[in-house]
Amino acid sequence: MGLRQTAPWPIPAGARVSNQVKVGYYQVKYTWQKQGWRYEARWHERTPHARLITRPSWRLDRARPGKGYGPDAAPRLVQTLVGKQWLPIRQLRYCARRYNDGIATPAEIHLLQIAHPAPREDHND
Template sequence: MKLRQTAPWPIPPEAQASRQSKAGYHQVKYDWQTENWHYEARWHERVPGAKLISRPSWHLERVRPGKGYGPAAAPRIAQTLVGKSWLPTRQVRYWARRYNDGVATEREVQLLRLAHPAPKTDHDD
């Protein structure tokens, strides 16, 4: 099974893949654009020293660029897929800071786990 097929959501064939070596683990990013959104799906191996997500996982974010002037002015929007809902990325990062500080609620921990699903296997279909 190809890596992109293990994602919990479809990654289009035209998505650009890039591989990165991080501190002690590998990551693969897929980038694509659809309907004014820029999507970035990331898969990474187990991250050494990670406390909460201690297995390979996926993560999906999207950004709609803002426009700062004129009648069509609009703010930049950044969202992270958490389970089946798109939530503000800044909120997800806030929960991660709270987790690292040891003050996250059980619900925040649950949502952080939902934002980092495990890869699908052949048996998940």
């Protein structure tokens, strides 16, 4: 069984995959497009010096390009899947900054934890 099947959400079979050796850990990234969004699912080993997410984990982000002019102008949107809802990635970065500063609330810590789910181990679907 492949790594893709351990993701907590479906990753299309045609998704592009890239293997990356980072400083001190290994990461696999899957990218695909669907309904105007660009999706990026990342799995990585435990990262060095991690204090909160101390295990291998997944994360799913999506981005929709903006349009800077005209009557249908719209900002670029970048979101992260947190549990079953999409939140602005800036909200998660804010929580992470507060965590690193030692002032995050329990709710902010919980958001960070559920934004980085562990790989699935039950593959019977």
